Structures are given as structure tokens and as C-alpha cells.
Amino acid sequence: MKIVTVIPGDGIGPEVVESALRVLEALGTDLAPDVLDHVNAGTYRREGTALSEADFARIAASSATLLGAVGDPSLEHTDYVRSVLLRLRLGFDLYANYRPVRLWHDRLSPLRDAAHRGIDCAIVRENTEGLYSGVGGAVHPSSPWETAIDADVSTHHGVSRILDFAFSVARHRVCMVDKANAVRSGGSLWQRCWEAAAGRHPGVAASHLYIDAAAMRLVTDPGSFEVIVTNNSYGDILSDLAAALAGGIGLAPSASLNGTTGFGLFEPVHGTAPDIAGTGTANPLGAILSAALLLEHLGYDDEARAVRLAVGGAVAAGRVTPDLGGTLGTADATAAVLAAL
Structure with a gap:
């Protein structure tokens, strides 16, 4: 038996996680969920922390974690989200964010040229460094002289391992995306690490684009990409753009992984969507497809394939x-996947 910790979270998180758990249960595997339904904004408001040391230990003892979404508009200016997501990413060193993108049906694409709609690629995003590392600060806040600095952190170790991870999940080609022509120091480091990584993986075609050119290429010819690897902030933006080209963020799964330990955190890309929470209209497919990624990661390849076919x-x-x-609510959309399964 393999334990999977489950954090439903906030907003629509519990609703879509329930759908994913119903699908996992229908498969009849030996996975056993350990649900941490108290890790949410309510706990943070009452106790000042949402993810305790005991919770972290339960997660560490499990095989993987399935997460719904965390966030609350009333806590927008606190460190609540960072105290959960960054604690998990940094605590388990989940340096590789893997976001596969696939057009599930032609009608979902916003592109008018049918010949260029067939997106089927993955964005590999460095997950622990970059602009989201929290390095920086401000002086003279809330004054005309306020100065704010957020440092874009790149290390040789961090860049090298995310590039190697991208090559490890590619079959034919990897495109590295940066802005080395404008961001000189970090760009130079990425370029040198890229050249070395390409040399370590001669069987996979390696190419390079600047971030602005990559964004344009994603729109004009998304089928030309297989694996895109980039830094934290660029990967965040490109993966949302790619999701929009494949039918919307409600269909987008993701995995945050440590390629050495094998531990993974699986979650839909969408947020808590407080405007529709409790209405029964949330799209469960991103969470269900995230569960398929979890299955695949733990070695249940046939079950993962069955879930994707059902979706x-x-x-x-x-x-x-x-x-x-469509016209279905969350429960009926889940039932449709279960019927197809």
C-alpha cells in the first residue's frame, strides 16, 4: 500500500480534489489517501500557521502529495500561500515544475489556423530560484522615494539540474528559453549551463529562443515544441499561455518534482477561484489529470493512460x-469521466 497525502486547500480546491479522489478510487489501486483537510486559510487565521511540523512529517512519510489549491482573498497580503507552497517546494526541494499541455479537442483551441492547433508539449520550469525566491526588499515604503528590489537568483547547480531534467523527459527535442540578450549575468549563466547540458545529451536536439520570441512561436506554431525549459517566472507565464492554447487553465495539470529523491507534489494549475467556489461549476479535469500524473509517477502507467483516455x-x-x-456541473463532469473510465 502506498500513502498519498491529500491537501484539498481553499476555494474550489476541495471540490476538484474530491473528483480526483473518486477517479483514483474507481481504479482500484493500492493507493491510500491521507487527507489533510485542515491545511487551509481558516487554520492559518486561527493559529497563524496552516502547515504544521506534524503535517510536514506526514507528507514526508508519504509516496506523493495531491493538492487542490491554496489562497484566500482576505489573506492576500500575508505569507499564507508562501507558507504552504514555498514550504513544500523548498522543504522537499521540488526544483522541477513539469506542466504537460495537450489539445484534447480541436474545438477548444482559440487559434483559427487548424494546421497549427495541435499543441502537445511540456513546460519544464525551474521551481526554487528566479524572481520568486524572495530575495530583495524595499526602502522608504509608501513614499515618493520608495525603492523596491526583487532579485532574480540563478545558481549553477540549480540551472544545471533543471536543464538535465528537461532532457530526461524529452524524446526528441528541448528548447531553452531565456532573455540573455538583456539579463546579462543570469543569462550568461543559463547559456553556459545550456551548452554543457546539450553536450551531455547529444541524442536530443537542442535549440534556444528568447522569451519574447518563444511566446510568439507558441501562438503561431505551438506544435513545433516538445519540451520547453526555462526559469521560474518565464515558465509560469509560458505555461499559462500554453494552457490557454489547449482549451484553458481548467484543463491544465502540473507536477513539482525532485528528480533525485523522486518525491512529487501534483496539483491543477488553476487557483482557488473564490468567485465560483461552492457553486458546483468548477472544472475538475485539471485535478483529475494531475492525479493521472501522480499515477504515472508512482508506476501506475496503465491506470494513468486509462484516466487520460476517459478525460x-x-x-x-x-x-x-x-x-x-459544456453545461455540466462539477459532479456531473466527474461522472462523465467515471463513465468513460
Whole structure:
């Protein structure tokens, strides 16, 4: 038996996680969920922390973690989200954020040229450094002389290992994205590490684009990419753009991984969506596809394939939520996947 810790979180998180758990249960595997439904904004407001040391130990003892979403508009200016997400990413050194993107049906693409709609790629994003590392500060706050600095941190170790990870998940080609022509110091480090990584993986075609050119290429010819590897902030932006090209963020799964220890955190890309929380209209497919990534990561390849086929069948039949052009609520959209499964 393998224990999977589950953090439903806030907003629509508990709703979509329930859908994912129903799918996992239907597969009849030996996975056993350990649900931490108290790790949320309510706990943070009452106790000043949401993820305790005991919670962290339970997660560490598990095989993987499934997360719904964390965040609360009333806590926007606190460190609540960082205290959960960054604690997990940094505590388990989940340096590789892997976001596969696939167009599940032609009708979902916003691109008018049918020949260029077939996106099927992965964004590999460095997950522990970059602009989101929290290095920086401000002086003279809330005054005309306020100066704010956020440092874009890149290390040789961090850049090298994310590049190697990207090559490890690619079959044919990897494109590294940076802005070395404008961001000189970090760009030079990425370029040198890229040249070395490409030399270590001669069987995979290596190419390079600046971030602005990569964004344009994603829109004009998304099918030309297989694996894109980039830093934290660029990867955040490109993966959301790629998700939009594949039908929307409600379909987008992700995995935050440590390529050495094998531990992984799996979550839909979407946030807590407080505007629709409790309405029963949240799209469960991002969470269900994140569960498929979890299955695959733990060695349940056939089950992961079955889940993706079931999702594809439900999407093709139009048995989906309104954001994908359907009329179903969360529960009925989940039932459609279970029926296809």
C-alpha cells in the first residue's frame, strides 16, 4: 500500500480534489489517501500557521502529495500561500515544475489556423530560484522615494539540474528559453549551463529562443515544441499561455518534482477561484489529470493512460463544464469521466 497525502486547500480546491479522489478510487489501486483537510486559510487565521511540523512529517512519510489549491482573498497580503507552497517546494526541494499541455479537442483551441492547433508539449520550469525566491526588499515604503528590489537568483547547480531534467523527459527535442540578450549575468549563466547540458545529451536536439520570441512561436506554431525549459517566472507565464492554447487553465495539470529523491507534489494549475467556489461549476479535469500524473509517477502507467483516455472521451462528447463549452456541473463532469473510465 502506498500513502498519498491529500491537501484539498481553499476555494474550489476541495471540490476538484474530491473528483480526483473518486477517479483514483474507481481504479482500484493500492493507493491510500491521507487527507489533510485542515491545511487551509481558516487554520492559518486561527493559529497563524496552516502547515504544521506534524503535517510536514506526514507528507514526508508519504509516496506523493495531491493538492487542490491554496489562497484566500482576505489573506492576500500575508505569507499564507508562501507558507504552504514555498514550504513544500523548498522543504522537499521540488526544483522541477513539469506542466504537460495537450489539445484534447480541436474545438477548444482559440487559434483559427487548424494546421497549427495541435499543441502537445511540456513546460519544464525551474521551481526554487528566479524572481520568486524572495530575495530583495524595499526602502522608504509608501513614499515618493520608495525603492523596491526583487532579485532574480540563478545558481549553477540549480540551472544545471533543471536543464538535465528537461532532457530526461524529452524524446526528441528541448528548447531553452531565456532573455540573455538583456539579463546579462543570469543569462550568461543559463547559456553556459545550456551548452554543457546539450553536450551531455547529444541524442536530443537542442535549440534556444528568447522569451519574447518563444511566446510568439507558441501562438503561431505551438506544435513545433516538445519540451520547453526555462526559469521560474518565464515558465509560469509560458505555461499559462500554453494552457490557454489547449482549451484553458481548467484543463491544465502540473507536477513539482525532485528528480533525485523522486518525491512529487501534483496539483491543477488553476487557483482557488473564490468567485465560483461552492457553486458546483468548477472544472475538475485539471485535478483529475494531475492525479493521472501522480499515477504515472508512482508506476501506475496503465491506470494513468486509462484516466487520460476517459478525460479525452468526456471532452470529445462535450460532457464538460461551461468553461469548455459544456453545461455540466462539477459532479456531473466527474461522472462523465467515471463513465468513460
